[in-house]
Amino acid sequence: MESEQVTPRFDADVAVIGLGAVGSSAAWRLATRGLDVLGFEQFEPGxxxxxxxxxxxxxxxxxLEHPGLxxxxxxxxxxxxxxxxxxSQALxxxxxxxxxxxxxxxxxxxxLRAADAHGLPIEQLDADEVARRFxxxxRHNPGDVGVWDPEAGIVRPEAAIVAAVDAARAAGARIRTGTRVTAIEPGDAGVTVRTADAEFRVRHVAVTSGPWISRLVPDLPLTPHRVVMTWFRARDGRDANLEVxxxxxxxxxxxxxxxxGHGAMPGPDGFDAKVGPEFDGPFTPDDPDAIDxxxxxxxxxxxxxxxAATFPDLDPAPSGVTTCIMTHTPDGQFVVGPTAHPRVVVGGGCSGHSFKHASALGELVAQSVAGEQPFTDAAFLDPRRFAR
Ligand SMILES: Cc1cc2nc3c(=O)[nH]c(=O)nc-3n(C[C@H](O)[C@H](O)[C@H](O)COP(=O)(O)OP(=O)(O)OC[C@H]3O[C@@H](n4cnc5c(N)ncnc54)[C@H](O)[C@@H]3O)c2cc1C
Structure with missing residues (x-):
């Protein structure tokens, strides 16, 4: 009898699991390539x-974290x-x-290393010039110097994530919010993605679930850790806006x-000045489902x-405080790219400095899934570096 060839049927080309910073952009960049994308988010975007x-x-x-960034x-x-x-909004x-x-x-x-490597238009300032211009x-320590990066700025995370999810939808992605993926089962012919009440067969998965990545890809050395974020107001009669x-x-x-940190922005979408401390390890792991x-x-x-030691014009009593989760890797660089299983790509391990890059990390995830050359050398982010 002639053997019958069975063609596997897929519910999508790729499932993107977790539509936060990296995943929302990964879904968008995958969908713009014409791939059939199924995106899962356990909560609501943003x-x-x-x-x-x-x-x-x-x-x-x-x-300063790596010139390759x-x-x-x-x-x-x-x-x-x-x-x-x-x-149609400023992000x-x-x-x-x-x-x-x-x-x-x-x-x-x-x-300076990043600036030298890429010929960036930075300015180096001595302490007097720093004080004159800013x-x-x-107030600074004797001998401190400054480097001005004219291309720096701020990104608006919640609005950017919602915009990327909307762009993914507009490009054809099917998005399931309020849906937690409970398991992934990769095999030679595809990946089974399970939720509480359904299962899906997909060719590839992109696991972009941030602090929850280890639940689905347990062999990566990721440490989710609770941190506190703080905002401050200027003292009466003083200014602490973004220009200052x-x-x-x-x-x-x-x-x-x-x-x-950075200064305040007035207006309905505005915020007070934000100042945070250096987050220095070692980091104790926290359960992302049970954050205090x-x-x-x-x-x-x-x-x-x-x-109080740095800014005489700021009232050192915080005007706002909230909690957030950082996910650390042992070397402080992200994990973006293929895992030991060729059908499973990850994007995360963001070590406190990834949001600025998140749209491009989504692009790197999409390139990895699609088998394209990455737009830049991202070997230093390869998740498999920890197994070597
Ligand atoms: C206090 C603080 C300050 C920071 N400051 C900066 C900064 O100034 N500049 C900078 O560039 N970066 C900064 N970062 C880092 C940056 O904000 C984060 O690293 C980045 O936002 C994390 O993005 P992510 O996509 O990895 O995770 P997230 O944005 O958390 O996304 C993960 C998503 O996956 C979803 N998810 C998880 N599990 C599942 C599942 N099983 N099924 C479905 N959905 C799931 C989650 O609900 C979530 O929406 C800071 C981080 C913190 C905490």
């Missing part, structure tokens, strides 16, 4: 329970601009950014640590001290 809440994220092109930031900016056009505000620290410190050296930063206080990462007078959302009385003591 929700406050993952890693992408808090109204703003810093954007920098001279990325510069082309990713620039590609991301182009894609944020595309989403601004498709959603990216270019403010420029000032990095301040001792010569040779990670802030200064890392920023009076809000007049553009994006910054800087040392703290009399302290051996950094802070990061309460703010405890002593939790803002450290940031109050750091703000």
């Amino acid at each position: 929700h406050a329970l993952g890693g992408s809440t808090g109204a703003t994220r810093l954007f920098r092109v001279a990325c 510069t082309p990713i930031a620039r590609r991301a900016r182009d894609l944020w601009r595309e989403l601004e056009a498709s959603s 990216f505000h270019e403010t420029g950014g000032i990095m301040i620290g001792p010569p040779g410190s990670r802030i200064i050296e890392g920023t 009076p809000a930063h007049a 206080l553009p994006v910054f990462i800087r040392s703290v007078p009399g302290h051996d640590t950094w802070i990061w 959302r309460e703010i405890h009385p002593d939790e803002t003591d450290e940031i109050r001290d750091l703000v």
Whole structure:
């Protein structure tokens, strides 16, 4: 008897699991390639329970974390601009950014390394020039220097995620919100994706579930960790808007640590000035389903001290506080690309600096699924580096 060839039937070319920062863009970039995309989000796009809440994220092109991030930031900016056009709203505000620290410190050296590698139009400033051009930063440690990145700014996370999901839908993606994926079962001929009440057969999966990635891809060294985010107002008669206080990462007078943040934006979609501490490991793992959302009385003591030491024009009592989840990798770089299983691609492990890049990380996820050459060398983000 002649053998009968069975053609597997698929419900979609690719399932994107988790439509937060990276997944919303991955779904969009996959759908624009003409692939049949099924997107799953356990909550609603733009929700406050993952890693992408808090109204703003810093954007920098001279990325102190790795010079390979510069082309990713620039590609991301182009894609944020595309989403601004498709959603008719401002998602990216270019403010420029000032990095301040001792010569040779990670802030200064890392920023200069990225600038050198890509011929970026940064400016190097001595302490007096920093104080003259940015009076809000007049307090500094003796010998500190500055680097101005004119391409820095802020991105609006919640609105950007909603815009990317809308763009994915417009390009044909089928989106299921309020639907948690409970398991993925990859095999040679495809992947089974299970939810509480259904199962789907797909050719590939992109797991972009942020703090929850390890639930579906357990062999990656990811550590979700609860953090607190804080906002501050200017003292009476003083100003702390984005012109006065553009994006910054800087040392703290009399302290051996950094802070990061930006000034306030007035208006209905506005926000107060944001200042946060350097998030320095080791990080204890937290269950993303059981994050303590309460703010405890002593939790803002450290940031109050750091703000008081640095910015005389800010009231160091926070005007707003919320919780968020960071997902750390051992080397502080993301995990974007194929896993040990060729049908499973991941995009996450965002280590506190990925939002700015998220639209381009979605593009890299889409390129990995589609078998295309990545638009830039992303080997330093390869999830398989930890198994080697
Ligand atoms: C306090 C703080 C400050 C930061 N500051 C900056 C900054 O200034 N600049 C910067 O670039 N980055 C910054 N980051 C990092 C950046 O915001 C995050 O790394 C990034 O937003 C995480 O994106 P993600 O797509 O990996 O995760 P998320 O955006 O959390 O998305 C994951 C999504 O998957 C969904 N999901 C999970 N499991 C499932 C499942 N099984 N089924 C269906 N859906 C699922 C979740 O509900 C969620 O929507 C900061 C992070 C924090 C916490």
